[in-house]
Amino acid sequence: MASQPSSLLGGFLASLRRDLLVAARHKAELTNPLVFFLIAVTLIPLGVSPEKSVLVLLAPGIVWVMALLATLLSLDGLFRSDFEDGSLEQMLISPQSLYFTVMAKILVHWLVSGFPVTLMAPLLGLMLHLPAEGFLPLLVSLALGTASMSLIGAVGAALTVSLRKGGLLLSLIVMPLYIPVLIFGASAVQTAIQGGAIGMQLAVLGAFLALAIVLAPIAALGALKISSNG
Amino acid sequence: MSSSPSPLLELRDLGCERDERLLFSGLDLQLAAGDVVQIGGPNGAGKTTLLRALAGISADYQGQIFYSGQPLPEASWDFARDRLYLGHLPGIKKSLTPAENLAWYLAQAGGRISIDEALAAVGLYGYEDTPCYQLSAGQLRRVALARLHLAEARIWILDEPFTAIDKLGVSQLEALIARQSAQGGVVILTSHQDLTLPQLRVVNLQDYRPGSVKSAAFHQTNLGLNGLSGAQNDNGEVVAHG
Numbered sequence: 001m002a003s004q005p006s007s008l009l010g011g012f013l014a015s016l017r018r019d020l021l022v023a024a025r026h027k028a029e030l031t032n033p034l035v036f037f038l039i040a041v042t043l044i045p046l047g048v049s050p051e052k053s054v055l056v057l058l059a060p061g062i063v064w065v066m067a068l069l070a071t072l073l074s075l076d077g078l079f080r081s082d083f084e085d086g087s088l089e090q091m092l093i094s095p096q097s098l099y100f101t102v103m104a105k106i107l108v109h110w111l112v113s114g115f116p117v118t119l120m121a122p123l124l125g126l127m128l129h130l131p132a133e134g135f136l137p138l139l140v141s142l143a144l145g146t147a148s149m150s151l152i153g154a155v156g157a158a159l160t161v162s163l164r165k166g167g168l169l170l171s172l173i174v175m176p177l178y179i180p181v182l183i184f185g186a187s188a189v190q191t192a193i194q195g196g197a198i199g200m201q202l203a204v205l206g207a208f209l210a211l212a213i214v215l216a217p218i219a220a221l222g223a224l225k226i227s228s229n230g
Numbered sequence: 231m232s233s234s235p236s237p238l239l240e241l242r243d244l245g246c247e248r249d250e251r252l253l254f255s256g257l258d259l260q261l262a263a264g265d266v267v268q269i270g271g272p273n274g275a276g277k278t279t280l281l282r283a284l285a286g287i288s289a290d291y292q293g294q295i296f297y298s299g300q301p302l303p304e305a306s307w308d309f310a311r312d313r314l315y316l317g318h319l320p321g322i323k324k325s326l327t328p329a330e331n332l333a334w335y336l337a338q339a340g341g342r343i344s345i346d347e348a349l350a351a352v353g354l355y356g357y358e359d360t361p362c363y364q365l366s367a368g369q370l371r372r373v374a375l376a377r378l379h380l381a382e383a384r385i386w387i388l389d390e391p392f393t394a395i396d397k398l399g400v401s402q403l404e405a406l407i408a409r410q411s412a413q414g415g416v417v418i419l420t421s422h423q424d425l426t427l428p429q430l431r432v433v434n435l436q437d438y439r440p441g442s443v444k445s446a447a448f449h450q451t452n453l454g455l456n457g458l459s460g461a462q463n464d465n466g467e468v469v470a471h472g
Contacts, residue, residue, distance in 0.1 A: 014337030025325035086319025094338040095310040
């Protein structure tokens with residue numbers, strides 16, 4: 001016997017490793033959300049006004065909205081390739097916990113979309129004349145917010161995976177759930193710039209994330225079961 | 231049918247419908263260790279639907295499935311550990327190498343031999359690190375079939391396993407199925423090929439179609455609706471499934 005049926009952690013790590021490898025082999029898809037984020041934010045000063053006074057006002061909202069759209073853009077492919085090559089069926093019937101397999105996929109999605117977007121945000125904040133006191137809140141709020149958005153988005157992606165053109169429907173399902181995240185995220189940065197305390201906003205974002213970690217994978221795996229049933 | 235007190239797998243009065251059309255019903259089947267069953271029937275008879283229900287992908291069936299005498303879904307985790315399903319889709323990531331693909335399956339369900347041995351057994355020695363998108367359709371299929379060597383599962387559910395496999399591969403796969411049967415496993419497969427296995431049993435799903443002689447009494451109420459669609463099937467028209 002070469003190996004024992006593996007542990008929960010082993011199954012989770014194997015899924016994580018596989019999805020990271022798949023992501024690393026598709027470099028074009030990997031850079032898509034980042035390039036979109038960069039281009040969209042760069043275009044705002046050109047389209048609105050390069051004036052510092054204007055951009056300072058807009059900066060938190062712009063960075064946050066574009067980060068949200070960049071996440072949304074990358075959601076459609078979350079379960080698509082698994083659905084098309086039959087891996088999803090095998091995931092569903094595996095003796096391992098489906099919760100952790102789905103969690104691994106969402107974690108990888110965040111690592112290749114939300115995480116780089118978060119890292120890039122201060123650079124774009126600099127371009128938009130974001131005041132110095134806004135940088136740390138921007139990083140923290142985006143890290144919490146994009147993670148929540150990957151989790152919530154996974155539910156929408158799971159629901160629409162069996163539809164051939166589910167992109168629009170996915171946006172419609174997910175967008176209303178993103179709005180609270182956007183409101184509190186952008187507000188955290190805005191308040192920090194004005195010198196206020198941002199504990200409340202970050203706490204709410206953290207609560208969203210905690211709730212999403214517990215519930216979103218369960219909702220997503222239920223949706224995946226329905227999607228693969230037809 | 232079976233001499234053992236509780237067969238490894240038992241289907242009682244199983245029926246599946248698809249798009250509100252009953253495909254088959256009243257299917258009773260007992261599978262004891264060593265049984266090999268070929269599910270037959272024309273296109274659209276519900277072969278894939280049946281296998282997907284047995285594999286646990288679809289819970290959309292009437293009737294009951296028993297695993298080692300215990301009903302599903304209570305025993306579904308034990309069943310999942312003891313079951314291997316190969317569907318129409320290979321479940322192989324094309325951007326990964328065969329070894330990387332099998333590593334995931336190994337971590338999910340465990341294995342009895344190493345990945346290199348399993349790949350060598352399906353004739354892919356030397357292809358361990360070739361990305362799967364560079365492999366031919368038959369080789370891709372063989373990567374999926376390597377799981378049969380790898381896994382410890384006793385119950386194999388194989389949907390058209392001979393697709394895209396060359397003649398030598400077909401005979402190797404038949405030998406593998408025979409070995410699984412000899413080791414006390416159960417193999418349920420669909421294939422349009424005539425198999426030469428001595429222990430093979432054939433179950434034709436057409437015998438369980440609503441409107442056929444066997445189940446006419448059972449589904450009198452559905453007769454009016456399903457008689458029409460059944461007639462279409464008799465003409466040999468392909469009905470979309472899977």
